[in-house]
Amino acid sequence: MAEFTASVYQNEFLPDGGTDVNAIVTITCSGAGTAGQSGAGAAGEIIIVDTSGSMGPATMAAAKDAAQAAVAEIVDGTWFAIVAGSDRAMLAYPQVSSGPGMVRMDDRTRQEASEAISRFVGSGGTAMSTWLDLAGRLFSSVPDVTQRHAILLTDGENREGANMLDEAIARATGYFQCDCRGAGTDWQVAELRRISQALLGTVDIIPSPDQMRAQFQDMMRSSMARGIADAQLRVWAPQGAQILFVRQVSPSVEDLTARRVAVNPLTGGYPTGAWADESRDYHVAVRVAAKAIGQEQLAARVQIAIGDDVLAQALVKATWSNNSELTAKIDAQVAHYTGQTELAAMIQEGLAAKAAGDEATATTKLGRAVQLAASTGNDEATSKLRKVVEVENEREGTVRLKRTVDKADEMALDTASTKTTRIKKQTDPSTAGGTTT
Amino acid sequence: MSACTACGAALDGGAAFCEACGARQGAAVAGGPGAAVTPPVSEEAAPFDSVRVSAAAEIVADSGRRPCVECGGAVDDDAYCQLCGAKQPSERDHYRQEPAGEGGWVAGVCxxxxVHHRNEDAMALLGSPTSGERAVLVVLDGVSSAEDSHLASEAGARAACEALRAPFPQGMGTAESRHAAATALLAQAVRAANDAIDATTPEESANPASATFAVAVVEGERLVVANIGDSRVYWLPDGADGVQLTVDDSVAQMQMAAGATREAAESGPQAHAITRWLGRDAPDLAPRVAEATVSVPGWVLACSDGLWNYASDPQALRAQVDAAAVPTPDPMAIALGLLAFAKGCGGRDNITVALARVERAEAPSGRAPTPPGQNALIDPTEET
Incomplete structure (x- = not known):
């Protein structure tokens, strides 16, 4: 039985006239079980492989191998389908033309799916909107499937009219989750990130074909471990207060602010997708009306809910004080994740400026990124940044752009920009919740 | 068009919350923060008005707890308001009494x-089910520099109230003998309160608990008050000038007696220094006792300095009563309105407000009712 807990890290003390309350809420799920096994509905997996003409023989061979490895990871009983994507999407397995477009995994279907994958031939263009739309139709053909996850692999950029992909993303948002992987260096990080962010998945680069199999196995194992199909983060704020932002800040930075749906006039719900046994951190910032010194109030209630059941909650408080020793402190978690969020923005903006030829801006932003990565202890970002810039002074954030950069290193820095590191938790957080599902 | 008491933005008529800053709009705040933009009291919605029109309705669940003391919203099991988020005070930090029943003629809030970290005021009320028959309003204000004054004042208030549960002896005597009998009973109540206070601190304490004491007893047209320290009783008749019936035992009062104006004395550095109190180190235990006849409709108000600090003059206090009475002249609503007023002014001390509503008494035959504002006020009599 799954159990959620919520802990809050914040400095609740505000100075006289202070209005902005920041808190990090850590939500931890345990006992999640296996996807589709909780009895609340079945799980469905769709593997989408780019089979356009751009896929070279080595990449295609690796992609087939990886897709077969992923199929091998799908737990028996899970509904699944294989889609071959080019300028249109083809249902490669199961080979049906009507009725349910997915089948349950067993020894026979696993074997048949592998054989179907082995017959992939690269030809045609790249129209990702059709891939997403077909995946959506396949999921909807099996009403039992309530936990929907897809893996999308491509090696190139989308070749469609400007809005085609965005509209397909919008149709899929909230319906299925999608992890995206780009093979080689001819695909667009921003494009796949748009898909993966909207569809609550991850994006990463697979620079060389020999890494593909391991990545697909990882993705599928992660997905199979998500026994909680769909949970919603809820944030209540008092009447008259303004929610400045709600961000997931660990394991990666995702701004959820604009994804609010009203639960009631004072409570917003934010999608978090499926959960495995894991912890995620959320940064919530609320602006409240200042109260008199000595007054205490609740600035936010942060809850995790499945359906209408609230499983855990953390209370974000505000207490006005004239003791500057109390009010001047910034909570270590808040400071850490504020830095990590800026780090992600600096990397993305720096690389965008570099691509646009604006070297001055790129140097400044990537320099700031180097400084933030060092000060927040994000070693992965530091090592990836060092492949793109020459660091003169890490603490000052002074860097020079490297003249020759491996494109894959730059893309790896970009895809990893939103990944964050944790710091050691403070002692004695207030913990609440822990209801079973 | 009025203006927000917090940010000064223009408000739509009757708005319960400011659209600009979200501040709840309440009773008139005189002299408090934002006083410059505060419209006259007559134009203001009283606090309970805003409760009724608040947007809470759609999300308020019946949690079985008292509504939020700040906004009237529903309160969650963790004691935070579901509407405004205000932390709800503990029962000691905020309590209400309606001894004559809900919506009855006697009500108080403590x-x-x-600003203060705990509530050292205390209150104990009695009220007959029949309106106007008999009420007892006891208010104690624990001295914050002493030990455990919050426990002492609570114990003292209860003890005094118990001592006054029986009516004053009516007897056959003269007005003077009746007054003497009432004075004796009030002196007993003071001793009971004092004993209860003493019981909360050990004999050897260097800083024993202490408290002020004020009581008002309404028996029909008869109002008897007694006090030690600077908690007060006012008689505020409808449509006529009110009077402060108690005389403070304070440095400010001594200065006023020596010719200083009320305003100057009560705002001076020693304004809150009291010269008499209850407790192990009390100088003496003789209350000042005064009587009045209350034969016209009006309010008997007993309060601690947490209220009168912001409206000491009887007329100023009456104006706040009237402002709080706009939506409903319900005693509890008015008590809460006065509390909101004192908090709006800064709430720098604990606040206790106890009210008894006197309606027009049936004039006994052969005797004309006393004209409004001309109550027969017997001179305050000090017992020795």
Missing amino acids: DRGI
Whole structure:
């Protein structure tokens, strides 16, 4: 039985006239079980492989191998389908033309799916909107499937009219989750990130074909471990207060602010997708009306809910004080994740400026990124940044752009920009919740 | 068009919350923060008005707890308001009494205020089910520099109230003998309160608990008050000038007696220094006792300095009563309105407000009712 807990890290003390309350809420799920096994509905997996003409023989061979490895990871009983994507999407397995477009995994279907994958031939263009739309139709053909996850692999950029992909993303948002992987260096990080962010998945680069199999196995194992199909983060704020932002800040930075749906006039719900046994951190910032010194109030209630059941909650408080020793402190978690969020923005903006030829801006932003990565202890970002810039002074954030950069290193820095590191938790957080599902 | 008491933005008529800053709009705040933009009291919605029109309705669940003391919203099991988020005070920090029943003629509220960390005021009320028959309003204000004054004042208030549960002896005597009998009973109540206070601190304490004491007893047209320290009783008749019936035992009062104006004395550095109190180190235990005839409709108000600090003059206090009475002249609503007023002014001390509503008494035959504002006020009599 799954159990959620919520802990809050914040400095609740505000100075006289202070209005902005920041808190990090850590939500931890345990006992999640296996996807589709909780009895609340079945799980469905769709593997989408780019089979356009751009896929070279080595990449295609690796992609087939990886897709077969992923199929091998799908737990028996899970509904699944294989889609071959080019300028249109083809249902490669199961080979049906009507009725349910997915089948349950067993020894026979696993074997048949592998054989179907082995017959992939690269030809045609790249129209990702059709891939997403077909995946959506396949999921909807099996009403039992309530936990929907897809893996999308491509090696190139989308070749469609400007809005085609965005509209397909919008149709899929909230319906299925999608992890995206780009093979080689001819695909667009921003494009796949748009898909993966909207569809609550991850994006990463697979620079060389020999890494593909391991990545697909990882993705599928992660997905199979998500026994909680769909949970919603809820944030209540008092009447008259303004929610400045709600961000997931660990394991990666995702701004959820604009994804609010009203639960009631004072409570917003934010999608978090499926959960495995894991912890995620959320940064919530609320602006409240200042109260008199000595007054205490609740600035936010942060809850995790499945359906209408609230499983855990953390209370974000505000207490006005004239003791500057109390009010001047910034909570270590808040400071850490504020830095990590800026780090992600600096990397993305720096690389965008570099691509646009604006070297001055790129140097400044990537320099700031180097400084933030060092000060927040994000070693992965530091090592990836060092492949793109020459660091003169890490603490000052002074860097020079490297003249020759491996494109894959730059893309790896970009895809990893939103990944964050944790710091050691403070002692004695207030913990609440822990209801079973 | 009025203006927000917090940010000064223009408000739509009757708005319960400011659209600009979200501040709740309450009773008139005189002299408090934002006083410059506060419209006259007559134009203001009283606090309970805003409760009724608040947007809470759609999300308020019946949690079985008292509504939020700040906004009237529903309160969650963790003691935070579901509407405005205000932390709800503990029962000691905010309590209400309606001894004559809900919506009855006697009501009081005792509250921590804003600045102090705990509520050292205490209150105990009695009220007959029949309106106007008999009410007892006891208010104690624990001295914050002493030990455990919050426990002492609570114990003292209860003890005094118990001592006054029986009516004054009516007897056959003269007005003077009846007054003497009432004075004796009130002196007993003071001793009971004092004993209860003493019981909360050990004999050897260097800083024993202490408290002020004020009581008002309404028996029909008869109002008897007694006090030690600077908690007060006012008689505020409808449509006529009110009077402060108690005389403070304070440095400010001594200065006023020596010719200083009320305003100067009560705002001076020693304004809150009291010269008499209850407790192990009390100088003496003789209350000042005064009587009045209350034969016209009006309010008997007993309060701690947490209220009168912001409206000491009887007329100023009456104006706040009237402002709080706009939506409903319900005693509890008015008590809460006065509390909101004192908090709006800064709430720098604990606040206690106890009210008894006197309606027009049936004039006994052969005797004309006393004209409004001309109550027969017997001179305050000090017992020795």
